[in-house]
Structure formats: C-alpha cells, structure tokens
Amino acid sequence: MSNKTLTYCFLLIFAFNSCKKKEIDSIIQDKIIGNWKIKNNEYNKEYLEINGDNTFYYKGVSHLNESFSIGKWKVVKDTLVLNSITPKECLYVVNFGTYCEHADIVIEDKINTTFDDCEPQTISNLYKAFIDTRFVLKKDTMFYVEVNKNCSNELNKIRLYR
Structure with missing residues (x-):
C-alpha cells in the first residue's frame, strides 16, 4: 500500500469518526433542548430552560x-455541563447541588455574593451558581452528577424531567 493510499484511508476514517461524534452530539442536544422541571425537594x-x-x-x-441563573451549556459525551454567567448586580449566591447532611462536612464560613465586598439589597432574590454542574441523560430524564466527595454518588437525588 502506497503512502498516498494509507493517508487517504486514514483521512477517511478520521472524517467518518468526526461525523459520527457530531451526529451523536446532535442527537443528545436535540433531546435536552427545551423546558425541564427539577425534582430536588x-x-x-425549580425550572431549567x-x-x-x-x-x-x-x-x-x-x-x-x-433564585435565578443564566449561563452557557455544552455536551460532553452523554453529559450536559452548565456554567453560570455572573450577573452585574450585587446578590447573594447559592451553589446548585445537593446539601449534604454528613457530620464531617466543613461548612463555608463566608456568605458568598456576586462581587467581593458588596451588600445585596434583599435576601429574597438569590443567584444560583452552576459551576461545571453536570447532568447525565438517561432516556427522557437527566440526573444530577454529585461531585462533592462528602456526599454519596447516587444519581437519583436531583432529576430533571419534562
């Protein structure tokens, strides 16, 4: 086999695999776009658009x-990843996720706000931060992926459904 033929075969395989990955990503994206209800407690x-x-x-x-949040999302394999964009106003910040009830967890000693040294005008309007927050798509439901090592890694604590 000549070098030209070998190069051509390699390019064909690469192109096929790239198209297949884009096709899979497109199918997953089509399944996740839309409105979701969040079952947390x-x-x-809670709602996610x-x-x-x-x-x-x-x-x-x-x-x-x-609480509210806006941000960007991407798909990595079968996982939806959300990242918030910090608003320009001063608000209290609460991270999205489960709240662990284990005794060995260290509680944050600082109240988080969108900007250092700002004082929010109200406690009734919070900013919910999504920081590399992950959901795995299984059929017609997305399951939150817990990354806190102090929490159990069960996928069924927080679910998104239509």
Missing part, C-alpha cells in the same frame, strides 16, 4: 425566596 419549584443557542435560564421559587 418538595419545598422548592435549555436553549438551542447553548444558553440556559434557571428559576427557583420557595416559600422564602426566589
């Missing part, structure tokens, strides 16, 4: 406050 109503332009919008409502 019985006290909050995944847009076709790789942006997302989150809204949460509880009896004490409301």
